[in-house]
Amino acid sequence: MVAFIRLSLLLLVGLTVIYGGVSLYSRERRRAKLKQRWAERGLTGDRRTFIQRGLKQYDHSLRRRLILLVYILPLSAIALVIYMVNFS
């Protein structure tokens, strides 16, 4: 039981660090792309609003939700291993 709790805590901390890192990285990349798009197209107007709107769109996108796979994939892999090793 102690081992199970320790593994759960380690996974929770580790995966949360990865999730946070990937989230920040992905959002910053989107921001950089928006800046680039602004410069390439020679858009006029409020650059800040343009970038904020783009980021808001990103916040609702599928791509951001896909980062949840950081949690889902390892946990399903563990479930699969437990099944394969012990029950088949």
Add this chain to the structure above:
Amino acid sequence: MAYIKWGFLITVWSVFAAFLHYTLPQYDVVRIVSTYEERQELDNWKRIFWSTPDSQSQAAVTRDVQFIQSFQANGDAIVYRNEDTGWHWPPYFKFDTANLYTEANDAISTKDDPEWVVVLHYGWRSVFLSTFPNAISITPAAGPDDKPVNWFNIIFLTLLAALFWAIYVRWRRFRRNRIDPVLEEVEDGFYAAGDALSERRGRLRRWLSGLKG
């Protein structure tokens, strides 16, 4: 300096490769001849080659471990230990040690009428350190020449290589864009300072020779 760098890199990667070789699963096609239990003293550093028991017996220094004796098709003997890994490292999540022991006993066969089985295992057999690979599962084999494809290792190592490559490429890009320019600037600064210094020294020397002459 280059020797130290390469020595360091080779050491780190060798240790990592050994770690993977110890931890990743491998298949053996064997004929099981017997099983036994033996009391093990696990009180020194070789403890790392044995599983961590469940919490009730964690303080115990000695405990009974199950073993599976078998022969490979080429005639070499190989002995496996049969231990739960539980929720500990390595992540095989093996809880069915007693069941596996039963399966192993069921698969016992003689030389005259061999029954070949595939034993999935991890770990090393070392006769000097008395370490044994841990058997994970036992499945029927097609025959002594059966060679199961280790799909897990193929996929895992490919993904691992891809991950390392992705990190390496990003690190190199980061260094080129962010660190190298700074270093170059510092270097340029040094050169500029050196040039200014030598020029001043030249002037000083000229002035001195002028005094002499």
